[in-house]
Amino acid sequence: MIDYETLRLIWWVLIGALLIGFAIMDGFDMGVGMLIPFVGDNDTQRRIAINAIAPHWDGNQVWLICAGGALFAAWPLVYATAFSGFYIAMVLLLVALYLRPVAFDYRSKIEHPLWRHSWDWLLALGSLLPPLICGIAFGNLLQGVPFHFSEWMRPIYSGSFFELLNPFALICAVISALMILTQGASYLMMKTQDEVASRARLAAIICALLTAIFFTLAGLWVAYGLDGFIISGPINPSAPSNPQLKSVVTEAGAWLNNYSLHPWMVFAPITGILGCIGCWMMARAARPVGAFICSSTKIAGIILTAGFSMFPFVMPSITNPDSSLTLWNASSSQKTLMIMLIAAAILLPLILFYTSWTHKKMFGRVTKEHIEQNPHSLY
Amino acid sequence: MLSEHLVDLSRLQFAAVALFHFLFVPLTLGMSFMLVIMESIYVLTNKPIYKDMTQFWGKLFGINFAMGVATGLTMEFEFGMNWAYYSHYAGSVFGAPLAIEGMMAFFLESTFVGMFFFGWDRMSKRAHLACTWLTAIGTNLSALWILVGNAWMQNPVGSEFNWQTMRMEVTSFSEVILNPVAQVKFLHTVAACYCVGALFVLGVSSYYLLRKRDLAFAKRSFAIAATFGMVSVISVIMLGDESGYTLGDVQQTKLAAIEAEWHTEPAPAAFTLAALPDQQAMTDNYAIRIPYLLGIIATRSLDKQVTGLTELMQEHEQRIRSGIAAYALLKKLRAGDDSMQTLTEFNRIKDDLGYGLLLKKYTAEVTDASESQIKAAARDTIPRVAPIFWSFRIMVGCGIAMFIIFALAFYVTLKRKIGQHSWLLKTCLLAMPLPWIAAECGWFVAEYGRQPWSISGVLPTIFSASSLSPGDLWFSLITIPLVYSLLFMVEIYLMCRFARRGPSSMHTGRYHFEQTA
Numbered sequence: 001m002i003d004y005e006t007l008r009l010i011w012w013v014l015i016g017a018l019l020i021g022f023a024i025m026d027g028f029d030m031g032v033g034m035l036i037p038f039v040g041d042n043d044t045q046r047r048i049a050i051n052a053i054a055p056h057w058d059g060n061q062v063w064l065i066c067a068g069g070a071l072f073a074a075w076p077l078v079y080a081t082a083f084s085g086f087y088i089a090m091v092l093l094l095v096a097l098y099l100r101p102v103a104f105d106y107r108s109k110i111e112h113p114l115w116r117h118s119w120d121w122l123l124a125l126g127s128l129l130p131p132l133i134c135g136i137a138f139g140n141l142l143q144g145v146p147f148h149f150s151e152w153m154r155p156i157y158s159g160s161f162f163e164l165l166n167p168f169a170l171i172c173a174v175i176s177a178l179m180i181l182t183q184g185a186s187y188l189m190m191k192t193q194d195e196v197a198s199r200a201r202l203a204a205i206i207c208a209l210l211t212a213i214f215f216t217l218a219g220l221w222v223a224y225g226l227d228g229f230i231i232s233g234p235i236n237p238s239a240p241s242n243p244q245l246k247s248v249v250t251e252a253g254a255w256l257n258n259y260s261l262h263p264w265m266v267f268a269p270i271t272g273i274l275g276c277i278g279c280w281m282m283a284r285a286a287r288p289v290g291a292f293i294c295s296s297t298k299i300a301g302i303i304l305t306a307g308f309s310m311f312p313f314v315m316p317s318i319t320n321p322d323s324s325l326t327l328w329n330a331s332s333s334q335k336t337l338m339i340m341l342i343a344a345a346i347l348l349p350l351i352l353f354y355t356s357w358t359h360k361k362m363f364g365r366v367t368k369e370h371i372e373q374n375p376h377s378l379y
Numbered sequence: 380m381l382s383e384h385l386v387d388l389s390r391l392q393f394a395a396v397a398l399f400h401f402l403f404v405p406l407t408l409g410m411s412f413m414l415v416i417m418e419s420i421y422v423l424t425n426k427p428i429y430k431d432m433t434q435f436w437g438k439l440f441g442i443n444f445a446m447g448v449a450t451g452l453t454m455e456f457e458f459g460m461n462w463a464y465y466s467h468y469a470g471s472v473f474g475a476p477l478a479i480e481g482m483m484a485f486f487l488e489s490t491f492v493g494m495f496f497f498g499w500d501r502m503s504k505r506a507h508l509a510c511t512w513l514t515a516i517g518t519n520l521s522a523l524w525i526l527v528g529n530a531w532m533q534n535p536v537g538s539e540f541n542w543q544t545m546r547m548e549v550t551s552f553s554e555v556i557l558n559p560v561a562q563v564k565f566l567h568t569v570a571a572c573y574c575v576g577a578l579f580v581l582g583v584s585s586y587y588l589l590r591k592r593d594l595a596f597a598k599r600s601f602a603i604a605a606t607f608g609m610v611s612v613i614s615v616i617m618l619g620d621e622s623g624y625t626l627g628d629v630q631q632t633k634l635a636a637i638e639a640e641w642h643t644e645p646a647p648a649a650f651t652l653a654a655l656p657d658q659q660a661m662t663d664n665y666a667i668r669i670p671y672l673l674g675i676i677a678t679r680s681l682d683k684q685v686t687g688l689t690e691l692m693q694e695h696e697q698r699i700r701s702g703i704a705a706y707a708l709l710k711k712l713r714a715g716d717d718s719m720q721t722l723t724e725f726n727r728i729k730d731d732l733g734y735g736l737l738l739k740k741y742t743a744e745v746t747d748a749s750e751s752q753i754k755a756a757a758r759d760t761i762p763r764v765a766p767i768f769w770s771f772r773i774m775v776g777c778g779i780a781m782f783i784i785f786a787l788a789f790y791v792t793l794k795r796k797i798g799q800h801s802w803l804l805k806t807c808l809l810a811m812p813l814p815w816i817a818a819e820c821g822w823f824v825a826e827y828g829r830q831p832w833s834i835s836g837v838l839p840t841i842f843s844a845s846s847l848s849p850g851d852l853w854f855s856l857i858t859i860p861l862v863y864s865l866l867f868m869v870e871i872y873l874m875c876r877f878a879r880r881g882p883s884s885m886h887t888g889r890y891h892f893e894q895t896a
Contacts, residue, residue: 072470344482
């Protein structure tokens, strides 16, 4: 059996990997979803865009389900505190997520223009809200969330929904949406032709550049305008999970401490920025595969930056910093982490294998002819 | 003290979300295997009609699948959103099957369902069939893991309370997986889902037969549905009986409530066929009883007793008293007194801690509970009998009706007389809602019958909820069911539209409307 401290660290990495997997995979179909009203002038063009993601969106969405499940099993306290604390935001997220499967499947079932038009916009809305809400959540995590625990370790949230919508969180939401838009646009460049592809290229160029700008702005804000959290006093990474047994202080700019402690971590923000620039250059040079790879890299860089800055915090508390959740004190038991590690070690490679197989089978661009010849069997 | 009103709102919301979700899931599960059968026949015989069948029924499957996916997401998030304390208390055990479900089952199902719909021209027939198989296996595995999770809530084995982290933790994961409740429940539930799929195809095929159109297509669909339904309904009934037996072992209160058995009868107990249970007086009015039957179902013997609700309540009262002591010891431990004596004493009675928590409904400090509060808490351990009693009987009634229908349909299939008895076709068409009613009633019995516990004997429901405001709850309670209902109406509209058009909706040029038009 692996020791508790290492297991906890491994699960921090794995949950990060699941979130990055979610943003890269579901990101491209959400990005396409947002772009549909804009890349397609007519129904055929919109169907080209939709069918470019049709075989994959459902599988992609499972990254989110898995991240949710892993959070529940690996960090039950984080799952409980975050999901009940961000309650209204979660309901909105769910409603957005209802729209997508239904819009995909129902849109093309009836030919009436009003029917199709409505579903296109609902699909765009359903694809825009999740990245926005995830961005807002991250923005609030970085500022600390107003919660504490009762004597029975019941998480109690003392903020309101509108407090979540503060300026810093909104910047994070914008970054999140832009980064997903870039991802969708570069995927569309790969999978389509003609007008759809050229509009997607334009979107990729603009969004990649804007992502870089806003990401840098947010970085400066974190460095000069935000209080970070520090654990004062010793921590025992193998102690039973109990967030009440430590003390935490806040300090301006403390989220940058990790980068001076572990200089190698700087690769994350650099990858984020370079990925954006790379995607911008590749899109300009009309090299879709390169743009998609750079865009995916930038997603990993940006999410890792947030994770590294907060390490070992996962959900800091602003009202009672001592209640802050870290990867050391909010995890499941050692046994559960071990069982799940074994399951993940067997299943994740298998998932990656068959997911790549399906992409290989669906290789190639979705053409206008193909769409026009199959008015009833595709989306 | 906890607000009972808020907890009731959360319960209402969870019930609505779960019952909605279970309108779509059984059809997905059942249809996925029907598609496997149809496509396997296509690959074996190479007759295009079976490919058309797979694609047409697949279209209806897809319309339903979309709603299954949409409503499934809520189920997963709901635990953290509305039942935060449960999530903390149980996450270390319950989270694992849920996470494994995602990795093992959802990924498989969702990845290959895309190939099912869009891969027809992209791969060989056999490879496509493999995708269909993997989709079906994925949906079934997903049911397996979620039922392992649910069974743990019904019968929390393989785990114990850890006072340092204030939650349940796994002691043996194999016990959690091999939970006897999970095994029979899984088989009973999936077999019920197969009935939903089979009766759906049977009913819609009967409609075409009644209209005398697309006969070759409809007869083949009818035959497959009748055969598959026959096997499924027999399994449902046999496994339903098996779960009765398991229930007698692990959830005596639920069994007694299902039977409205207020007092322990001398063995072997009689089975109450129908009655008007009176919760106040704790008796059944106008009861019709069949001697011996309950004893045989629940204990597989003639000499073992089935404990009645009154006796169970007395047992629970003892456990509540012991729970108060466990609670006091836990407070000592948490305050820093972890001496050997306190620990040993606590470990001896910690399984009763949950019973002590039942008092939280009446008093903030469990150790101060008065005698009348203890009595009230003991009374709470008995669920309301009449709703459970009756939904169980509705479920069984629907099951028997389905058995008769499938048996008749299977008989005419064997006799090669499909479509010759219009009364049978009409019955099949009208019977389409039956399996859904049965399935929803079955869940109601399972979940409502577990009250007042969210984890049987371990964590009271009232203690499991999140600390939310009434505004939060009303917002979600209105928003989610409203959106569900709107989408559901769209689904029903599309289902009816495509079912009525039948195979001609695929525009192959081979079917009814295209040939007459």
